[in-house]
Amino acid sequence: MEIKHFTNRALWSESTSKHDFPRLTGDIEVDVAIVGGGITGLSAAYNLVKSGKKVAVLEALQVGMGTTGSSTGNLYASIDEYLFTIGSKHSEEALKAVVASRLSAIDFIEQRIQEYNISCxxxxxxxxxxxxxxxxxxxxxxxxxxxxxxxxxxxxxxxxxxxxxxxxxxxxxxxxxxQFNPLKYVSQLALALQGDNCQILENTKVLKVEEGEPCTVHTSHGTVRAKQVIMATHTPKGIYAVHTxxxxxxxxxxxxxxxxxxxxxxxxxxxxxxxxxxxxxxxxxxxxxxxxxxxxxxxxxxxxxxxxxxxxxxxxxxxxxxxxxxxxxxxxxxxPADALPYIGNSPTEKNIFIATGFAADGLVYGTLSGMIISDLIMNKENPYAKMYSPTRFTPIASATKFVKENLDVGYQLVKDLLFYGDADEVKDIKIGQGKTIKLNNERLAVYRDEQGAVHLVSGICPHMGCAVHWNNGEKTWDCPCHGSRFGIDGEVLEGPAFTGLAKPKHSH
Ligand SMILES: Cc1cc2nc3c(=O)[nH]c(=O)nc-3n(C[C@H](O)[C@H](O)[C@H](O)COP(=O)(O)OP(=O)(O)OC[C@H]3O[C@@H](n4cnc5c(N)ncnc54)[C@H](O)[C@@H]3O)c2cc1C
The missing domain is CATH 3.30.9.10 (D-Amino Acid Oxidase, subunit A, domain 2)
Known part of the structure; x- marks a missing residue:
C-alpha cells in the first residue's frame, strides 16, 4: 500500500471537535497575558483565574494545535531521559522532587477533568x-x-x-x-475557563513583547497591556539565554x-x-x-x-x-542541558515568565509550569520553584551538553555560510526539492513546488542569523541552531523566531 508520509495531521486533530474562540479586536488590559494556548498556557490560566486574576490567552492558531495536539497523550512520573539521569546529574533529593512534582501535575489534570466533567x-x-x-x-x-x-x-x-x-x-x-486525548483536554478546559476574567483569543499572533510596568504585548489584532506576561510558547519567543x-x-x-x-x-x-x-x-x-x-x-x-x-x-x-x-x-x-526544564521568571525580565525545556515530557511539565508560575505571580511558596528556576546554574549537570550545543551553533553558523550552493543550481532544483543557494550575494532558500513554480525566501533565520536547512519530509525550512521552522514562503511555524524568513532583497 502506498503511504503518504508527513500528512502533518496528528490523530487528535482529526478525531476531536474543536471549539472556535474569537480573535482579539482592539486594545485590552489584563493582569496577566499568556502567550500560547497549549497545555502550559491553559494550566496557568486556570490557576490564575482561580486566584482572582484577569487573564488573556493569546493564541496564534487555535487552542491546542501546537505541540500539545501533536503529542502522544501519555502522563507519567518518569522522564524521556530516564529517572536515573536526574539521580546522576543532580541528587537523590532532586530525583524525588521531580517524581513528586510530576505526580502532582498528573493529579491536577485528573482533578480538572472531574471539576469540569471533561470528556477526554x-x-x-x-x-x-x-x-x-x-x-x-x-x-x-x-x-x-x-x-x-x-x-x-x-x-x-x-x-x-x-x-x-x-x-x-x-x-x-x-x-x-x-493517558488521555490531549487536544480534547485543552480545548474543553479552555471552553470551561472562558469568561469575563479569562479571554481565550485565537488567531491572535503575538509579534513583540515589551517588558515594563505594565508590559505591552503587540499582536496581529491589537495591543494587550498586562502586569505580567507568560511565554507559554513551548520555547520562549525572542532572544533568551535558555535557548543556548x-x-x-x-x-x-x-x-x-x-x-x-x-x-x-x-x-x-x-x-x-x-x-x-x-x-x-x-x-x-x-x-x-x-x-x-x-x-x-x-x-x-x-x-x-x-x-x-x-x-x-x-x-x-x-x-x-x-x-x-x-x-x-x-x-x-x-x-534541556541538565535534564530539568526551565520554569519561572525570565532571568533578565522581572515581569516575564518562561516555561520550556520539557523534552518529550511536557504535558506533565507544562501543567506543572502552570502551577509553579501562577504561584510565583501570586507570591505563594512553591516547593519546586527553585529546582526548576531558569536562573539556576548547574555547571556540572549541564556542562557537556551546554558546550556541545554552543559549539554546534557556532559550527552551523560558519559551516553553512561557507558552503552555500551555487546560483547555477536553481535550474537543477527538481519538483518538490528545496535547496539553499547564493544569488547576487544573497543567501536564499529555494523550493520548487509541484507545479514547477520556484519559491524564494532569505536563507537566514531571523532569530540569530543561522542558515536554514531543507526538511524534505515536511517541506519546511528548519534552523539547526535553536529550532525555528518556516514554511516554503517563509512564514514562521514554530520556534523562538518572532518573524518569518525575509523576502529576497533583489528580484531574481
Ligand atoms: C511527538 C511528541 C510526542 C509527545 N508526547 C508526549 C506525551 O505523551 N506526554 C508528555 O508529557 N509530553 C509529550 N510530548 C511533549 C509535549 O507535547 C509538549 O512538551 C507540550 O505539549 C508543550 O506544551 P506547551 O503548551 O508548552 O506548548 P504548545 O502546545 O506547543 O503550545 C504553544 C502555543 O503557542 C502558540 N504560539 C507560538 N507562537 C505564538 C505567537 N507568536 N503568538 C501567539 N501564540 C503563539 C502556538 O501556536 C501553540 O499553540 C511530546 C512531544 C512530541 C514532539
Whole structure:
C-alpha cells in the first residue's frame, strides 16, 4: 500500500471537535497575558483565574494545535531521559522532587477533568519501560531505572502483566500512571475557563513583547497591556539565554490500525540501543489505533528526514500485524542541558515568565509550569520553584551538553555560510526539492513546488542569523541552531523566531 508520509495531521486533530474562540479586536488590559494556548498556557490560566486574576490567552492558531495536539497523550512520573539521569546529574533529593512534582501535575489534570466533567478518554494505566532480547539496549539501563524509580518512592514491579505484547527481557512496570486525548483536554478546559476574567483569543499572533510596568504585548489584532506576561510558547519567543542550553529535536509519530486485538491500555517504552519507541493504544468510539513514536533527530541536522519515518514503519510492521497506516506526523521538543526544564521568571525580565525545556515530557511539565508560575505571580511558596528556576546554574549537570550545543551553533553558523550552493543550481532544483543557494550575494532558500513554480525566501533565520536547512519530509525550512521552522514562503511555524524568513532583497 502506498503511504503518504508527513500528512502533518496528528490523530487528535482529526478525531476531536474543536471549539472556535474569537480573535482579539482592539486594545485590552489584563493582569496577566499568556502567550500560547497549549497545555502550559491553559494550566496557568486556570490557576490564575482561580486566584482572582484577569487573564488573556493569546493564541496564534487555535487552542491546542501546537505541540500539545501533536503529542502522544501519555502522563507519567518518569522522564524521556530516564529517572536515573536526574539521580546522576543532580541528587537523590532532586530525583524525588521531580517524581513528586510530576505526580502532582498528573493529579491536577485528573482533578480538572472531574471539576469540569471533561470528556477526554482519561484513564489510569501502567507505564512500562522494557527491553526485548532482539533490541540489544545498553546493558543495565533497565536495572538503573528500576533502582532510580524505587529511590524516588515509586511502587514498581519488575515483571510484565499477562498478555504483554512483547517478549520481555527486563522491565520497569509503574502502576497508576495515565493517558488521555490531549487536544480534547485543552480545548474543553479552555471552553470551561472562558469568561469575563479569562479571554481565550485565537488567531491572535503575538509579534513583540515589551517588558515594563505594565508590559505591552503587540499582536496581529491589537495591543494587550498586562502586569505580567507568560511565554507559554513551548520555547520562549525572542532572544533568551535558555535557548543556548537546549537542543531542539523533531520526532515522528504514526497512528496505525492493526489486525487483531490492541495491546491493553498502557504506556509502552520499548528501549533500543540509543532511544526508545513509545507505543500506546487509543480507542475513539468504534475506531482503534496504535500510536507509535520514535526516531527523534536534531532539527536541521538530517538531510533525509523522510527516512526516519520509514524506520518507524519498519519497526511497527516487524512487531504488529498492521492493517493500515491512518495518520503520520512530526512534532518538536527541546532537550534541556541538565535534564530539568526551565520554569519561572525570565532571568533578565522581572515581569516575564518562561516555561520550556520539557523534552518529550511536557504535558506533565507544562501543567506543572502552570502551577509553579501562577504561584510565583501570586507570591505563594512553591516547593519546586527553585529546582526548576531558569536562573539556576548547574555547571556540572549541564556542562557537556551546554558546550556541545554552543559549539554546534557556532559550527552551523560558519559551516553553512561557507558552503552555500551555487546560483547555477536553481535550474537543477527538481519538483518538490528545496535547496539553499547564493544569488547576487544573497543567501536564499529555494523550493520548487509541484507545479514547477520556484519559491524564494532569505536563507537566514531571523532569530540569530543561522542558515536554514531543507526538511524534505515536511517541506519546511528548519534552523539547526535553536529550532525555528518556516514554511516554503517563509512564514514562521514554530520556534523562538518572532518573524518569518525575509523576502529576497533583489528580484531574481
Ligand atoms: C511527538 C511528541 C510526542 C509527545 N508526547 C508526549 C506525551 O505523551 N506526554 C508528555 O508529557 N509530553 C509529550 N510530548 C511533549 C509535549 O507535547 C509538549 O512538551 C507540550 O505539549 C508543550 O506544551 P506547551 O503548551 O508548552 O506548548 P504548545 O502546545 O506547543 O503550545 C504553544 C502555543 O503557542 C502558540 N504560539 C507560538 N507562537 C505564538 C505567537 N507568536 N503568538 C501567539 N501564540 C503563539 C502556538 O501556536 C501553540 O499553540 C511530546 C512531544 C512530541 C514532539
Amino acid at each position: 478518554d482519561f484513564r489510569r494505566v501502567p507505564f512500562y519501560l522494557f527491553t526485548t532480547a532482539d533490541t540489544s539496549a545498553k546493558s543495565n539501563q533497565i536495572e538503573k531505572e528500576q533502582q532510580a524509580a524505587v529511590k524516588a518512592g515509586l511502587n514498581i514491579s519488575k515483571s510484565p502483566p499477562e498478555n504483554f505484547p512483547f517478549s520481555v527481557d527486563e522491565i520497569v512496570n509503574i502502576p497508576d500512571q495515565a 542550553a537546549m537542543e531542539p529535536y523533531r520526532e515522528h509519530a504514526m497512528a496505525v490500525k492493526i489486525k487483531g486485538e490492541l495491546p491493553a491500555g498502557g504506556i509502552y517504552w520499548h528501549m533500543q540501543l540509543t532511544q526508545h519507541y513509545s507505543l500506546r493504544p487509543y480507542i475513539d468510539g468504534s475506531e482503534q489505533f496504535l500510536l507509535v513514536l520514535g526516531e527523534a533527530y536534531k532539527v536541521g541536522h538530517e538531510n533525509d528526514t523522510a527516512q526516519n519515518f520509514k524506520k518507524i514503519e519498519e519497526y511497527v510492521r516487524a512487531n504488529f500485524n498492521v492493517e493500515s497506516i491512518a495518520y503520520t506526523w512530526a512534532a518538536q521538543h527541546y532537550k
